[in-house]
Amino acid sequence: MDTLTPASEAALDFPALLRYWRNRRGYSQQALSQVAGVSQRHISFLESGRARPSREMVLALAERLGVPLRQRNRLLLAGGYAPAYSEQGLAAPPASMVQQAIALILAKQEPYPAVVLDRFWNLVDANQAYRRMLGLLLRGRAPAALEQGSGRVNLMLTVFDPAGLWPSIENARQVGRYLLRRVWQELQVQAHDRTAREIFQRIAVWHPDMVGPGGVPLFDDEAGEGVPPPVLPVVVAGPGIHASLFSTLTTLGIPQDVSLQELRIECFFPADRASAAAFEALAQSAPA
Structure with a gap:
């Protein structure tokens, strides 16, 4: 199973992040494709970098995988999109x-x-x-x-x-x-x-x-x-x-x-x- 360790920090692009969260949640590509409503082939293309996800796809995959909000923002940034969630905290x-x-x-x-x-x-x-x-x-x-x-x-x-x-x-x-x-x-x-x-x-x-x-x-x-x-x-x-x-x-x-x-x-x-x-x-x- 892939893990995010300091040694692999440079690999934190969208394909690597998606692969990490899929493995962390125990999904195969086929299982993720079923819950996300897309083909297994598309998931494979996203993880290999052969396809670029839409903003909606990034958020949908993050939701299905239960990714924390901070990491959802990171997935969006890695996919080329602006963060979706604020970080104002209690002081706001x-x-x-x-x-x-x-x-x-x-x-x-x-x-x-x-x-x-x-x-x-x-x-x-x-x-x-x-x-x-x-x-x-x-x-x-x-x-x-x-x-x-x-x-x-x-x-x-x-x-x-x-x-x-x-x-x-x-x-x-x-x-x-x-x-x-x-x-x-x-x-x-x-x-x-x-x-x-x-x-x-x-x-x-x-x-x-x-x-x-x-x-x-x-x-x-x-x-x-x-x-x-x-x-x-x-x-x-x-x-x-x-x-x-x-x-x-x-x-x-x-x-x-x-x-x-x-x-x-x-x-x-x-x-x-x-x-x-x-x-x-x-x-x-x-x-x-």
Whole structure:
């Protein structure tokens, strides 16, 4: 199966992109032709470069393949057309109602943490419970992800940073393996984007034992450790806090803006009663 890796970045023209997304979704040329309502011969010509797609064909194929909006724009550009989807994000006036909805979700999650992340796990917003937790866990430490002067906190880097959250996560190895999978999967789609590569490379420098030759993650699942729990909890410990948490991820329904589609709202819930009590106590002791 074709993959988009940094080594094949130069090949990101329309035929290569179409072939990548078809393989990624598990379609044969024949199967894609059936769902797209065109001949298999036409799909073959598009992937070989012998035929040029119309704008409507690019959008139709992207829809059938479930391509994310950012990559649909990239397919259009590769086909010689202007992007179809905006990238204004939450700051744009049309998104004011979305802003209000996200603020409501964050507020309703109190006294438990909730955070809003962009596609590269930069912190967009967070409720007070999350900010309190982050402040306690990072007390006395200055992660590299917070020292870049960009004004943004990259939570993925903060988790893996030995000077960040890594020492505060009791099951860091388990959690790290899972998160590294997410970074690697994102890299397969965003290989042409320098940010995705830099995030993975920095994690590899911090934790070389988790990345094998050629920069491929070592997915060394701990086999033989019994039946795994229904969800993997994140066990955090720091001054004034010790808790076990699991999380849910929320995305916006039917987004028509690239940035809005990529937003993730992660809500954390206590995995046991002691953890619930810990966050309730933190909320009660917090200043107004």
